[in-house]
Amino acid sequence: MLHENLSDCSGKFSFRQVDVFSSRPLKGNPLAVVLEADGFPEQKMGAFANWMNLSETSFLLRPINPQADYRVRIFTPSGELPFAGHPTLGSCHAWLTSTAPPEGRDIVQECGAGLVRIRRDSGRLAFAGPPLIRTGAVEEDVLARIKLGLGVSDADIVAAQWVDNGPGWLALLLKSHTTALALKPDFAMIAGIRVGIVVPVQAGDTDFEVRAFSAAGFEDPVTGSLNAGIAQWLIKSGIAPSSYTARQGTVLGREGTVYVTQDGNDIWIGGHVVTCIEGQLSLEE
Missing domain, CATH: 3.10.310.10 (Diaminopimelate Epimerase; Chain A, domain 1)
Incomplete structure (x- = not known):
């Protein structure tokens, strides 16, 4: 109880x-x-x-x-x-x-x-x-629901992947930083799904911007598990280098910084x- x-x-x-x-x-x-x-x-x-x-x-x-x-x-x-x-x-x-x-x-x-x-x-x-306990492409019906809930189209998305290391995350790699920051999710539409957003950024020491939309209807400020799953996906696929920095929480007025480093077979989230x-x-x- x-x-x-x-x-x-x-x-x-x-x-x-x-x-x-x-x-x-x-x-x-x-x-x-x-x-x-x-x-x-x-x-x-x-x-x-x-x-x-x-x-x-x-x-x-x-x-x-x-x-x-x-x-x-x-x-x-x-x-x-x-x-x-x-x-x-x-x-x-x-x-x-x-x-x-x-x-x-x-x-x-x-x-x-x-x-x-x-x-x-x-x-x-x-x-x-x-x-990761679940990886691979996101099912079409799930992806369709997420696109409606986020208000994005196929043209906005580079790739979508399950990046679940326990909590149940999936992630979308978007093309536009402006689009990523402007997202206003319909949480009723994506209820029960943990959705992460990642987009490349060229600003100072920051390489990627991340947003995390929880299954319970709120945006998480800075999310270690999601960043860990995204890092395994992006580094393995060659989208990200073996070490990079991600920013999260911008829309919420936070200044979260996540340091990602690959060391052998391990990816460290700091x-x-x-x-x-x-x-x-x-x-x-």
């Missing part, structure tokens, strides 16, 4: 609210993090995430897998996700600020999708993108994380 009353949940927990994919507070994607949440009643996690009403709330737990440094459970206001990108970086940042971090090796996060490696690089954090709120969460009666 995700919307159950919280009043019978007792206890105090360390709490962080962090901003992910930005070095400037309030310009990235916020994440609520409950630390040392093993005592947090499982049936209340979804209720708390619903009350926070952020795109995701994460709970840090002791790992089950001995190879992991910590375990995370990730909730939207309406359900649990096996993996998500900005909660991965934000959770790792919160964990690092609350413990003695390991030296000389990657950090290993355990989540519903398995083990995810995270590394520190030039003041940023980066995760190794998980493998960004800055800053802590905006730090304190204690009390759910005592």
Whole structure:
């Protein structure tokens, strides 16, 4: 019961609210993090995430897998996700600020999708993108629905591809940056589908602009899982170089920056994380 009353949940927990994919507070994607949440009643996690009403709330737990440094459970206001990108970086940042971090090796996060490696690089954090669980061309009926919902035509689209690494993303590569920024989705038309938009940009250090339209009817400010899926698609197909920078959140007044780097078989998705709120969460009666 995700919307159950919280009043019978007792206890105090360390709490962080962090901003992910930005070095400037309030310009990235916020994440609520409950630390040392093993005592947090499982049936209340979804209720708390619903009350926070952020795109995701994460709970840090002791790992089950001995190879992991910590375990995370990730909730939207309406359900649990096996993996998500900005909660991965934000959770790792919160964990690092609350413990003695390991030296000389990657950090290993355990989540519903398995083990995810995270590394520190030039003041940023980066995760190794998980493998795609669904790829290939988007079905014609699905694509037709998306074109109607976004108000685009075949002439606007270079390619469409499933880029699902857990949350269920598909992506459209558009021709025009102007068209991409002008999109005003009919969320009722695309309900239940997570749609990502990517378009080349030639502006300073930015190579691509990304937009993310959730299945729940809102635009996500900056999206690690979508960028990871897009990167695997674009780099493998030769559309993007092995390292590039993507911008996301422009239409929402955000300044999200995602750093993409291929290293061997891995594609790393990186960004800055800053802590905006730090304190204690009390759910005592």
